Amino acid sequence: MRRTVRNLADGREILYFDDHPDAPGRTAVDTRDLPRNETASQIRRDPLTGEWVALAAHRQTRTYKPPAGLCPLCPSAPGRPTEVPESSYDVVVFENRFPSFSQHATGPVEPGLVPVGPGLGRCEVVCFTDRHTTSFGELPPSRVRTIVDALADRTTSLGALPGVRQVFPFENRGDEIGVTLSHPHGQVYGYPFVTPRTALMLTTAEAYLAEHGRPVMGDVLEMERSAGTRVLFESEHWTAFVPAAARWPVEVHVVPHRQVPDLPALTEEERDDFAELYLRVLGRLDGLYDRQLPYIAAWHQAPVSTGRDLAWLHLEVFSVLRTADKLKYLAGSESGMAVWINDVTPEDLAARLRAAPARYGR
Structure with missing residues (x-):
């Protein structure tokens, strides 16, 4: 480059x-x-x-x-x-x-x-x-x-x-x-x-580490890889899965197997591996409804100078499209109280994504 x-x-x-x-x-x-x-x-x-x-x-x-x-x-x-x-x-x-x-x-x-x-x-x-x-x-x-x-x-x-x-x-x-x-x-x-979402995740990670002596994302990753029911793809350095408590009708997390605080901390091999795996994820997301899926892809990184030993870099990809032609609107519970109600079970979404055609041939 x-x-x-x-x-x-x-x-x-x-x-x-x-x-x-x-x-x-x-x-x-x-x-x-x-x-x-x-x-x-x-x-x-x-x-x-x-x-x-x-x-x-x-x-x-x-x-x-x-x-x-x-x-x-x-x-x-x-x-x-x-x-x-x-x-x-x-x-x-x-x-x-x-x-x-x-x-x-x-x-x-x-x-x-x-x-x-x-x-x-x-x-x-x-x-x-x-x-x-x-x-x-x-x-x-x-x-x-x-x-x-x-x-x-x-x-x-x-x-x-x-x-x-x-x-x-x-x-x-x-x-x-x-x-x-x-x-x-x-x-x-x-x-x-520091954004509210990141601050909450760091507080949660700190409490979990104090209680269990392990990073919470590490345990989540181990759980998902062992169960396999919500996993879409695994590679040498990354796993893509639908989280068990998904908020959105379509939601996938792409997580490195090694705890790193941010993108600059990734190795050459981890960056190469991500490129291949992420394209497979996007191919299935666009194959889900046989159309380009509207989505937000958000990188969760550690803040500049706090919580860097607690954070675990990951990419969250989510969509408001709950069927091929229906949107999820944030109603009173989500917008007013930040209590999410998902119409789609994560296990069903993961199964449909695994079965979806790879729209881009991957």
């Missing part, structure tokens, strides 16, 4: 990650006339839950479902400059033009019943390919490996920025998820706080 760093017209950073060192040089210049990138995003702490909420009103003007010919994530073409100045690329990462968190965020720090502070952090867009009409599951393993390396690179870089306490890489896919740009892409968020 080759890494090249450039800048866009408004000063934002753009990074090219090429599959091969001998790829064309990345020298194209962004010719657009753009104002300097600034943001007034703010965070406020809810006194009733202790959770931080981000306010980013400038995101109301972000690009919303443009036609394919005006996609800002496609390569630039004569007379049609985009967010990517080059005429082609393998993997590209750039600072989000409409970020929830930014290193440019300014504003007062106000203590009190509802503490307030600037939304200091960073949000990046990760384009997986320059092909507009493909999907992650159709990429070759070599490209998935480049993406993993890029996400590991961004985890390290964002984690070193002032104010960033947690780095979260993820992919949203499908209209049903709320995706507003259909080009295959993901994002990386650098949060100025």
Whole structure:
């Protein structure tokens, strides 16, 4: 892989990650006339839950479902400059033009019943390919490996920025998820706080370790591999399974056999192995209803400086599609009380995924 760093017209950073060192040089210049990138995003702490909420009103003007010919994530073409100045690329990462968190965020720090502070952090867009009409599951393993390396690179870089306490890489896919740009892409968020989900998982892991002397994910992994009823695929370094207490009608966890805190800690062999296994998972997910499954793929990593001995890196892939043409809506119990009610048993889902055709031939 080759890494090249450039800048866009408004000063934002753009990074090219090429599959091969001998790829064309990345020298194209962004010719657009753009104002300097600034943001007034703010965070406020809810006194009733202790959770931080981000306010980013400038995101109301972000690009919303443009036609394919005006996609800002496609390569630039004569007379049609985009967010990517080059005429082609393998993997590209750039600072989000409409970020929830930014290193440019300014504003007062106000203590009190509802503490307030600037939304200091960073949000990046990760384009997986320059092909507009493909999907992650159709990429070759070599490209998935480049993406993993890029996400590991961004985890390290964002984690070193002032104010960033947690780095979260993820992919949203499908209209049903709320995706507003259909080009295959993901994002990386650098949060100025530890997210509620991660904080809860670390608290649970700490209590389990104190009681049993073992990491909870290690015991979950051993249980799933021994039972086998919810396992989809196993490889030398990873296991993909439907969790026993799945919240979503389609939910798969992809877990390394070795406890590591984050993507940068994976070995070369573990990264190669993940690329092969994850494509098998995506092939079955899209084969489940014989259509591209709308999903969110969320990497759970350790925070930058806390809980790193407790966390166990894993990827959670889930979908709101409960049948081929029916969505799961978050109703009162889920949205109001965070008590999940799943219409699909994990054992049945695992059996249907194992029996599903591999849509991409894997």
